[in-house]
Amino acid sequence: MLPVGDLLLRPFRGDDLAAVWAAVQDPDTRRWNAAGTGSVDDVRSFLARRRDWSEGDHASWAVVDAADSLLGSVSLHSIDRVQAGAEIGYWTVPAARGRGVAPRAVDAACRWAFAVLPVDRVQLFHAVENEASGRVAAKAGFTLEGRLRRSFRYGDGLKHDELLWSRLSDDPVPDLSSRS
Numbered sequence: 001m002l003p004v005g006d007l008l009l010r011p012f013r014g015d016d017l018a019a020v021w022a023a024v025q026d027p028d029t030r031r032w033n034a035a036g037t038g039s040v041d042d043v044r045s046f047l048a049r050r051r052d053w054s055e056g057d058h059a060s061w062a063v064v065d066a067a068d069s070l071l072g073s074v075s076l077h078s079i080d081r082v083q084a085g086a087e088i089g090y091w092t093v094p095a096a097r098g099r100g101v102a103p104r105a106v107d108a109a110c111r112w113a114f115a116v117l118p119v120d121r122v123q124l125f126h127a128v129e130n131e132a133s134g135r136v137a138a139k140a141g142f143t144l145e146g147r148l149r150r151s152f153r154y155g156d157g158l159k160h161d162e163l164l165w166s167r168l169s170d171d172p173v174p175d176l177s178s179r180s
Contacts, residue, residue, distance in 0.1 A: 002061065004108045007101065009061035009074060012050045016062055017043060019070035023093045031155045032130050033091045050075065059113070063092070063105045071096040074105040076113050076122070084120040086113055090136070097132070103139035104176050110140065114169040122167045125152065127160035137165040141174035 002009040012020075021043045023029060050060035050073075060075035072092035079086045088109060092102050106124075113119045124142050126133035137144070142165035150159040 002108050002112055004104050006066060007071070007104060008064050008066075008068075009105060009108055010064060012047050012060065012062045012073075014047065016047060016070060020047060020073075023070060023072075023091070026094050028094075029091050032127060032133070033089070033155065056081070059109070061105075061109065063090075063096075063101060071101050072105060074102075074109045076109055079117065079119065081117070081119075084118065085123065086117070086119045086121075087123045087125065089124075100139075100176065102136040103174070106136060106140040107174055107176055110167055111173075118169070120169045124165040124167070125162045126165075127152070127154055127162055129160065134163060137163075139174060139176065140167070141171055142167045143171070
């Protein structure tokens, strides 16, 4: 578990099923994070994968508040110990957006990765149209590196251009004291 001020990053549990299913009903979540959102069984499989860290290729957390209410998810994936790199993905429930939840969760996961795995580079990809993810990346201390043309098929079924961001282990730590 990773405490982050008034947030907690904790492993997913089986009893998160209803909250995750409710969260993935949001159209924006489905559009930008469609994997595993089609049915309750898909969400059950998603949770089982997120709970099983045994392969060493990912580390995933539920982002919750003090009352253990689900606010989102953050996951380091494509962990490559040879190249000392990983990718990060995240989503938040609509009620948590605009409160600084995603940048704080992403920052905490990066700090954990740099200290524990260790990795030297974390990459973040998002569709160009997903401007909120660009704001999260910037606030969480990532540097914009470039644009990948028609690089990924999102939940709307279309291939989108993506922006590539990175954060290195020796980059300045972001100041996330404001929650905007």
